[in-house]
Each structure stands twice: as C-alpha cells, then as structure tokens.
Amino acid sequence: MIEELLPRPVATAEAFGDPAGEPVPFPGEEHLLAHAVPARRREFTTARACARRALGRLGEPPVAIPYDTSRAPVWPAGIVGTVTHCVGYRAAAVARAEDLAALGFDAEPHEPLDHTGVLHMVTSAEERAHLAELAALRPEIHWDRALFSAKESVYKAWSPLTGRWLDFTEATVTFQPRTATFSARLLVDGPLVDGVGLRGFEGRFLVRGGLLLTATTVSRVRGAASGADNGPDLGAVRRIRDGHPLARSRGTP
Numbered sequence: 001m002i003e004e005l006l007p008r009p010v011a012t013a014e015a016f017g018d019p020a021g022e023p024v025p026f027p028g029e030e031h032l033l034a035h036a037v038p039a040r041r042r043e044f045t046t047a048r049a050c051a052r053r054a055l056g057r058l059g060e061p062p063v064a065i066p067y068d069t070s071r072a073p074v075w076p077a078g079i080v081g082t083v084t085h086c087v088g089y090r091a092a093a094v095a096r097a098e099d100l101a102a103l104g105f106d107a108e109p110h111e112p113l114d115h116t117g118v119l120h121m122v123t124s125a126e127e128r129a130h131l132a133e134l135a136a137l138r139p140e141i142h143w144d145r146a147l148f149s150a151k152e153s154v155y156k157a158w159s160p161l162t163g164r165w166l167d168f169t170e171a172t173v174t175f176q177p178r179t180a181t182f183s184a185r186l187l188v189d190g191p192l193v194d195g196v197g198l199r200g201f202e203g204r205f206l207v208r209g210g211l212l213l214t215a216t217t218v219s220r221v222r223g224a225a226s227g228a229d230n231g232p233d234l235g236a237v238r239r240i241r242d243g244h245p246l247a248r249s250r251g252t253p
Helices: 038-057 116-122 125-137 143-162
Strands: 011-015 079-086 089-096 100-109 171-176 181-186 200-208 211-219
Touching: 011 038, 038 079, 038 089, 079 143, 089 100, 089 211, 100 143, 116 143, 125 143, 125 171, 143 171, 143 181, 143 200, 143 211
Parallel strands: 079 100
Antiparallel strands: 011 089, 079 089, 100 211, 171 181, 181 200, 200 211
16 A cells, blocks of 8 residues: 555555564664563564565665664665554655655554544644544545644654654644645745755545555655655654653654
C-alpha cells in the first residue's frame, strides 16, 4: 500500500504482521531494545527489517539503523527515510538525498481519536470546522484520525530539515477528498530547501483494510513544489504532551 502514496524515487517495504518466534535484533541494534517490552521488540525489529529491505532496493547494504536523541531513525549518509508502525502494520520508505530532501509517512488504525481532548490539542477551530464538513461529505472516513496522521507524516519530513519542534498548532491541514490529497499551510517560517523557503506542502492519504496511511515528501526541484504527478511534497506538525493517551516519541524509532 505504501508505494501508492510515494513518488518513483522512493523505495518502500511493508509488513502486515511480525514473524513468529522471538524477534532477533540486527547486529548493532540490540542496545536499543535492552529495556523494551516484547511488543515493542517485535514492532521495532519488523519495522527495521522493512527499512533494510527498502534500502536494498536502492542498492544499499544492510546496516544497523539507530535513532537520535529525538528517537528519529538515523539513516546512512546520502539517504533520507521514514519508518512507521501501528497494530497490524509496519513500513519504511527511503530515497537518495539527491532526489528528495525529506519524506514522512504515517500509519494509523482507521478509528476515531480516543479522546475528545486530543482533537482540541491537535486542531484549530478552523480545522475542526473543516472536519465537520468532511464528515458530512464522507462519513465513512475518520477524518480526525486522518488529520492527526497527516501532521505526523509532515512532522517526520519537517524534523530532519530543521532540527526544530513543530507544534500541532503551527500548521493548518486541509483535505481534498476527491483526489485523496491534503495540504498543510505552515503558520511559522519554514526551512530553506535548495535556497527556497517552504511555506505550504502537499500530501496523499489512503484508507484500506482497517488502516489509514498518509505520506508527504520534499522535492529537490528548485523554486517550485512538485505536482501531483510527481508525488506529494511536504506538510507539517507533531507534538503530543507526555502522559496523554496518544503520547509517543516524536520520531518513529
């Protein structure tokens, strides 16, 4: 499914479950799981295996993929990438930095957000009005979860470009249901990519098999955002307070 959301320079791999038996970490990643519970060990190991399969499709050798202080994956030199995992799904996408400046991908269960307080934390009044319109138009889609996922994907693309936090309130997301795309308008100064400041970004979404997927990329094209035929461009945002029911690390390690 992931390959349907990302442009041609991107290599992908996905899994819809974990291998049977005790997960075996890749050499060099054992310490990352020293205190992990079994479920965490399984999802991490499978997701990292997806990442190495995706790297192999770029002609890269298998390597350990640690994470940085923000818990985002650390890719080999010259590679940009993203990893995601949720119940029943693990995936990774990678590209050469000469082709794309960054990319972000997120998978979520296609369910409503767990708590009404989460919706107010991750959306503006403008976005909540937009979600109500979308619900009337396409009630079969959980648009609150879609918006959350879009901001997750976009944060994963934003973070390596800036090294900065981007709060949920610092971007506005709008969906285009007919084309299964979304737009993110930054409310703060964006990073420079090839000397061009990014102010607003594009992405795609997919709902299938009980999952909701979103993806976004940052093109290397100078002075212009990539069009729909070349895949999505970028988006914005992620930050959930510690202790909240949906809280997790900012990157997907």
